[in-house]
Amino acid sequence: MARTLDEMREAATEQALIRRARSGDRGAFDALVRGHFTHVYAFLHRMIRSHEDAEDLAQECFVRAWRSLPHYREQSAFSTWLLRIARHLAHDHHRAGGRRARTAPVEAASAQAQPGPSPADALARREVVRDVADALQRLPERLRAAIVLRTIEGREYDEVAEILGVKPATARMLVMQARRALAQRLRPEGAP
Amino acid sequence: MKTCRTFRARIHGALDGSLPIEAVFALEEHVRGCAACRTVYQRERDLDAALARLPGPPVERVDVERALAGIRATIDREAVAQPRRRFWLPLSIAAAAAAVLLFFLLRRAPVDERAPPIAASTTRPPAPSPTPPPVAEIAEPPEAAIDPARLARARDEVRCLLASAAEALPPWGEARAASEFAAAVDEGARDLERSRWPVLRLAEGAIADADPAVARAALRYVGARADRLSVRTLEAAFARPESRIDAALALCDAGDVALDALASPLRDPATRGFVLARLADRGGDGAARVVETSIRVTAMNAADRTACIREGLDALARIGGPAVPAILRLGSEGTLSSDETIDALAATEGAAEVVAGFVTARPKGVQDGLVLRALAALQPARALPLLERRALEVRERRREVIECIAWYGSEGGLAALLRLAASGRIAEDDLEDAILATLDRDRNAGRAVVEDWARAGRRVELSVFQRFLLGHPVPAAAPALVAFGGTEFLPTADRRWSLLLAGELGIPVDAELLADLFQRLKPSEKDLKAACLLSIRALAGSERVELLVETLPPRNARRVVAVLADADARSRPITTLTRLARELENALATSVP
Numbered sequence: 203m204a205r206t207l208d209e210m211r212e213a214a215t216e217q218a219l220i221r222r223a224r225s226g227d228r229g230a231f232d233a234l235v236r237g238h239f240t241h242v243y244a245f246l247h248r249m250i251r252s253h254e255d256a257e258d259l260a261q262e263c264f265v266r267a268w269r270s271l272p273h274y275r276e277q278s279a280f281s282t283w284l285l286r287i288a289r290h291l292a293h294d295h296h297r298a299g300g301r302r303a304r305t306a307p308v309e310a311a312s313a314q315a316q317p318g319p320s321p322a323d324a325l326a327r328r329e330v331v332r333d334v335a336d337a338l339q340r341l342p343e344r345l346r347a348a349i350v351l352r353t354i355e356g357r358e359y360d361e362v363a364e365i366l367g368v369k370p371a372t373a374r375m376l377v378m379q380a381r382r383a384l385a386q387r388l389r390p391e392g393a394p
Numbered sequence: 395m396k397t398c399r400t401f402r403a404r405i406h407g408a409l410d411g412s413l414p415i416e417a418v419f420a421l422e423e424h425v426r427g428c429a430a431c432r433t434v435y436q437r438e439r440d441l442d443a444a445l446a447r448l449p450g451p452p453v454e455r456v457d458v459e460r461a462l463a464g465i466r467a468t469i470d471r472e473a474v475a476q477p478r479r480r481f482w483l484p485l486s487i488a489a490a491a492a493a494v495l496l497f498f499l500l501r502r503a504p505v506d507e508r509a510p511p512i513a514a515s516t517t518r519p520p521a522p523s524p525t526p527p528p529v530a531e532i533a534e535p536p537e538a539a540i541d542p543a544r545l546a547r548a549r550d551e552v553r554c555l556l557a558s559a560a561e562a563l564p565p566w567g568e569a570r571a572a573s574e575f576a577a578a579v580d581e582g583a584r585d586l587e588r589s590r591w592p593v594l595r596l597a598e599g600a601i602a603d604a605d606p607a608v609a610r611a612a613l614r615y616v617g618a619r620a621d622r623l624s625v626r627t628l629e630a631a632f633a634r635p636e637s638r639i640d641a642a643l644a645l646c647d648a649g650d651v652a653l654d655a656l657a658s659p660l661r662d663p664a665t666r667g668f669v670l671a672r673l674a675d676r677g678g679d680g681a682a683r684v685v686e687t688s689i690r691v692t693a694m695n696a697a698d699r700t701a702c703i704r705e706g707l708d709a710l711a712r713i714g715g716p717a718v719p720a721i722l723r724l725g726s727e728g729t730l731s732s733d734e735t736i737d738a739l740a741a742t743e744g745a746a747e748v749v750a751g752f753v754t755a756r757p758k759g760v761q762d763g764l765v766l767r768a769l770a771a772l773q774p775a776r777a778l779p780l781l782e783r784r785a786l787e788v789r790e791r792r793r794e795v796i797e798c799i800a801w802y803g804s805e806g807g808l809a810a811l812l813r814l815a816a817s818g819r820i821a822e823d824d825l826e827d828a829i830l831a832t833l834d835r836d837r838n839a840g841r842a843v844v845e846d847w848a849r850a851g852r853r854v855e856l857s858v859f860q861r862f863l864l865g866h867p868v869p870a871a872a873p874a875l876v877a878f879g880g881t882e883f884l885p886t887a888d889r890r891w892s893l894l895l896a897g898e899l900g901i902p903v904d905a906e907l908l909a910d911l912f913q914r915l916k917p918s919e920k921d922l923k924a925a926c927l928l929s930i931r932a933l934a935g936s937e938r939v940e941l942l943v944e945t946l947p948p949r950n951a952r953r954v955v956a957v958l959a960d961a962d963a964r965s966r967p968i969t970t971l972t973r974l975a976r977e978l979e980n981a982l983a984t985s986v987p
Contacts, residue, residue, distance in 0.1 A: 228466070228469075232462055232466075235458070235461075235462050235465060236458055236462065239456070239458045239461055239462070240453050240456055240458065243451065243453065243456050243461075244450070244451040244453060247451035247452070248451060253451075253452055253455055256451070257456060257461060260461065261461050261464045261465050261468070262468075264465045265465055265468045265469060265472075268465075268469050269472075330444055330447070331444065331447050331448060331449070333444075334441075334444040334445060334447075334448060335448055338445075338448075349445075352410070353410075353442070353445055354445055354448065359412070374412070377406075377410070378406050381406060381438070381441065384441060385437060385438070385441055388441070388444075389437075
């Protein structure tokens with residue numbers, strides 16, 4: 203996809219910041235953190251559904267990014283590289299069982315976000331949203347990351363593949379598997 | 395022509411935006427004409443819509459500046475901890491390589507050091523020095539190559555530390571004493587650690603020291619700080635008679651990492667006792683597994699099999715709940731007899747509750763029959779409803795499950811059996827023996843069940859029980875029959891016949907139950923009162939009746955006594971019972987105002 207002039211300018215600025223940060227410029231790294239922290243946090247929150255944990259892991263992600271900057275070869279976008287680190291952190295968090303500890307309830311958020319025209323509709327919609335959120339959380343971590351990145355965050359398959367550390371065709375397959383698994387979990391009992 | 399399967403494979407791509415527009419049109423055309431594919435398509439679209447409705451992350455709660463401060467603080471902390479991180483990176487790799495090399499040198503050392511090649515070791519007197527020598531001269535990382543002289547000084551330093559700290563190590567020190575001792579050694583070895591000398595490996599080298607105190611201290615230090623590599627060293631030390639006891643203690647100190655290595659100390663009569671004691675103190679699944687294996691081995695090989703098994707079972711009993719699967723496995727495979735298994739479980743605290751959990755799912759290697767026998771012996775209350783449900787739902791071993799419930803006896807067991815009978819899903823013949831055995835063991839269980847169900851109004855179960863008792867006239871049924879006589883919501887005829895049957899089947903002590911009921915019956919329930927009197931007379935004689943009717947007005951009392959005396963005089967057979975009952979009813983009726 204062709205990049206606009208603004209995007210190119212922004213990328214050039216980011217590259218300069220990365221180079222400065224790599225040479226030890228903490229101010230440049232701070233600027234990178236300010237630019238990317240919310241995106242990283244949003245991805246982590248979608249993965250682990252806990253504000254506190256997502257914020258902690260996002261901080262940890264940037265600490266690791268600082269440590270690993272010398273190894274960053276700019277072969278992928280900086281944001282993609284960050285999300286790759288974040289995904290590993292989410293994976294570790296999931297394995298450590300942290301997800302169960304502080305998972306935020308979805309009902310409240312969805313009720314505020316999607317008020318229905320009538321109380322009955324609102325309730326039904328809230329239940330659907332809650333079911334989908336629960337089903338999403340029950341997906342294997344790899345499939346969850348795939349569907350979050352592609353279907354919810356709308357990233358290109360190449361980028362999803364980069365973040366997941368797989369080939370684009372595999373990323374596509376993972377997204378498809380995730381959708382199937384999600385549909386399976388949401389299907390009422392006895393439905394075909 | 396494309397099939398539905400082809401189109402369905404494209405649905406994902408169409409929703410995903412990765413399908414060419416022509417293909418999307420073709421798909422939509424197909425979907426319009428195919429109800430099945432339309433359903434699938436709609437379901438996928440609904441999923442997309444639901445995903446789109448998911449609430450976004452609460453980014454408004456994120457304080458980027460605060461997070462940035464946290465990130466800076468962490469980076470700063472790391473920078474302080476490793477001021478020359480990047481500079482040190484190649485050196486740390488070199489140090490790691492040197493440590494590996496050092497390890498291999500030290501691993502060979504004990505064999506060589508029977509005649510120590512290091513001058514410092516031979517020149518140092520065997521008595522421990524109270525203060526270790528300064529370490530400044532060796533406080534440089536051994537990153538490049540190991541200078542034999544510096545290595546010798548480091549080893550000597552560790553040896554000296556061990557010797558001085560060993561004074562505080564009691565001969566049969568428990569795990570805590572060993573841990574405190576190791577902490578004291580670590581404290582003294584801080585400079586060596588800072589210089590990245592592998593103190594644990596250096597201590598391993600001291601295990602074969604000529605000075606027994608140093609060797610012993612080295613063993614206990616290595617035990618307290620052991621990793622997997624140290625375990626092999628400790629096993630080798632155990633093979634040497636002079637260090638056997640301390641090596642076994644050290645293996646006990648080493649915790650999980652050395653559990654499997656305790657097999658040899660558990661086979662050795664000299665170390666078996668205290669190793670079992672340490673494992674029992676330690677507790678947990680791992681310790682139970684090791685003791686289980688040791689019992690299995692000794693049962694096969696040991697000359698004093700019984701004593702060895704006894705020791706092992708004592709240890710398992712002290713471990714408690716986690717040891718229960720181990721005991722049951724030993725019983726299931728035949729290492730322990732059924733009685734030994736039950737005795738061992740009975741001696742194990744919390745075993746009953748653990749075995750209760752095995753009614754529905756048991757650990758691998760545990761026989762179902764043994765679990766049932768254990769439950770029958772231990773009788774955990776929690777298992778009874780599980781057994782009842784299992785008997786109802788699972789045909790396998792149903793007879794044994796029913797027997798197990800019968801062993802529970804008393805009110806709970808009998809009620810469970812009667813509920814099974816009332817369910818209609820188990821033939822009454824299959825339950826008959828169990829119910830009768832339960833009644834035999836506890837005559838009052840039936841009465842308690844009837845009274846309880848009467849309070850709860852459980853007519854169906856009551857009717858099943860009454861029918862069973864009428865069909866199985868045994869002496870143990872009498873108390874339950876008396877209770878039926880007192881159950882108000884049953885038909886009067888049923889109550890009366892229950893009371894008369896109680897008189898026929900019961901024993902003298904049941905007369906008191908009838909007398910108690912007689913007092914509680916309303917004056918209008920003359921027929922029931924008459925039945926009570928007849929049964930009391932049958933069980934305890936006319937004297938007991940005369941005593942009972944003293945509470946009636948004198949005239950009624952006299953008439954009752956007269957009716958019964960007349961019946962006695964004429965030696966009426968039991969076939970005239972109805973007439974007698976009628977006469978008694980009349981005698982009692984006049985007492986009603």
